[in-house]
Amino acid sequence: MSGPTNPVLDAKRLVAEAHSAPGGPGVWPHRNLLSLESLSADDIRLVLDTALAFEDVSTRSVKKVPALRGRVVVNLFYEDSTRTKTSFTLAAQRLSADIIDFSEKTSSSNKGESLRDTVRNIEAMGVDIIVVRHPAAGAPHLIARNVKCCVINAGDGRHEHPTQGLLDLYTMRQAKGRIAGLKVAIVGDVVNSRVARSNLHGLLKLGAEVTFVGPTTLVPRAFESMGARLCHDFDAVIDQFDVINMLRIQKERVSSNVFPSLQEYSRLFGLTNERMRRAKPDVLVMHPGPINRGVEMSGDVADGQKSAVLKQVTNGLAVRMAVMFLCKQASENS
Amino acid sequence: MAQEISAAIPPGCPVAVVGIRRRGDELARRLIPLLESHGVHGVAYGSLDITLYRDDLAEIGPAAVVRTTEIDFDVAGHYLILVDDVLYTGRSIRAALDAIMDLGRPKVIRLAVLVDRGGRELPIQADFVGVKTDSDHEHVRVSLREGSGEDRVDVDA
Structure with missing residues (x-):
């Protein structure tokens, strides 16, 4: 090197080197x-x-x-x-x-x-x-x-809702040690959910497999073209997932005829203790909050060992x- | 240098070495067995990332990478030896002192550096210095075997 060095340029060069190093941070x-x-x-x-x-x-x-x-x-x-x-x-x-x-x-x-x-x-x-x-x-x-x-x-x-998507990814990576290869279910009001869309984009980019689960009115076929799998029968697939991310059911939507009643929704798609028994033993349960206890998720499950709900808030x-x-x-x- | 440091440590005081990332942490880790050979035992170790405490975020480059600070002991009451590779403007040390103070209140903080190259912009001096150069207008590069496989200090005119 010749001439006086500029500490600012030096620092920039060092940072640039660190970033260009193989495996270095971007x-x-x-x-x-x-x-x-x-x-x-x-x-x-x-x-x-x-x-x-x-x-x-x-x-x-x-x-x-x-x-x-x-x-x-x-x-x-x-x-x-x-x-x-x-x-x-x-x-x-x-x-x-x-x-x-x-x-x-x-x-x-x-x-x-x-x-x-x-x-x-x-x-x-x-x-x-x-x-x-x-x-x-x-x-x-x-x-x-x-x-x-x-x-x-x-x-x-x-x-x-990109920061929610990022904190969900962070929570999954923290619990499972990786994102790539995870099988993730996103269950509920997918069509109205910005959380579902941010999760989908983030998870697919990092190599996870995403399944949207819910009634056809809330999980329309159009989502297939975004790279998600679709399923309208929760019980048929519940044992496959490493992560189950439950979405909030907005009660005001009941009146709009997307499903007959909260009770029926809950019976088919609610995450209950009974359903949890058929899930993978190490399944991670998530919810972006606020939870309607007894609708999309029972209180026992929300407060249970497998629930990462409060961890999500901290993260x-x-x-x-x-x-x-x-x-x-x-x-x-x- | 280790001898000098160990002689300065008051008896009965818990001792910790904390290195500034990167390179200072590697030097701090190497200091531990050297201090032990001079009879200083039970030395706690920590590494410090000062990115969030810098005063030059806008100038440091496209993106300073934030690494984790790993200090899993309570710094309060320790004779804490802060370790860095090169002491130049003093701004990193200022940032490191603030970062440590936010973790607790050590009894004493001393500064040990491998190279003191002058060029200070703040009233900060090292207590223990390996090599002193007057290379304000030169470039000092420290390589350690942990990083590049070789221990060397280069001064480019």
Whole structure:
């Protein structure tokens, strides 16, 4: 080497070398997290590996790292949410970011402001990350096209819920040690579920086998073209799965004639102790919450040994910390 | 160096070595048997990732890789020897001190480095130094047998 060296360039070169090393970690290039469909398998693995480092932040005496100190995160929620919003809030706080809530009920969207205007106003206040939940599929993409800050999709219509998909993958990998080759059932209201879609994309990219299970009204044939297997008889296949991910049945859908009654749904597709006896002995039971006990899952199963429901909530924190950290870092480097 | 360190340790105080990833952790691991040969036993070991504590995230490159911190003992009350390969600007050490303080309150923290190359940007100095070079305008490269199969320090002009 000749001439004076620049420590910043040196550091960049070293990091680049580390990344180009065979088997070395990849580079996260995304300013936004809008879907799992748009990520590569390496991207997904990088988030899961990064989340591992964040997991112990929550267990030590000072539950905070200064990684996003002085950065501002906005929760922009156009739909009710308790756990996802709380999880993002806590994750931002554990990264030392400041976080504010901007909820639809108190905002000027009631006064007719467009989504585009709302987010441009928010960005003008010097915000670094917008976490958005919206009833319209694609709303986070629209926002991302209109702002320079990071945009994280916390659920858009029936499209995707990428951080839920990532935390589900993280929980499966934690319990089973791998994703590739796992047989995963996703059971219930698949047609209306953004969790199902994010799970499907993530699981297929990492080499798992996905079966959607439910009545034909909730598991239409169209999903076959996305790479899932379909099954309308839970009892016929329940003994095949390593992971059973139960979706919430929205009670308001009963009136829309997609199934005759909650009792009948529960009898055919509910995860009960009796059904669990026919599942694999080491099956992992998951649910994105909130659970309708006695409908899609019995209370005993939700609280049972094989249930990862609370583990999913804990892991959600580490995964959301990793996502915010990686996106912010990518935006500062671009 | 190990002799120097062991002489400085007050008797009766629990001792820990904590290496900064990467390379500092490998050096810290090597220090343990050397300290034992000078009569310091029961040394706890940990490795520290400081990525989340850096002040230069935006400049470090396309993506700093976050690795896990593995310190499975309570640092409180320990005579803690922080180990790194090269001491340069002092910014990594500043980050490492903050990271350790968030885990608990050691009795003492001392800094041991293989190479001190000058060029400090913060008021931080090492307590134990293997080699000192005045290579502010050169490039110092440390290779360890754990990584590249060979122990060597190169200084490129």
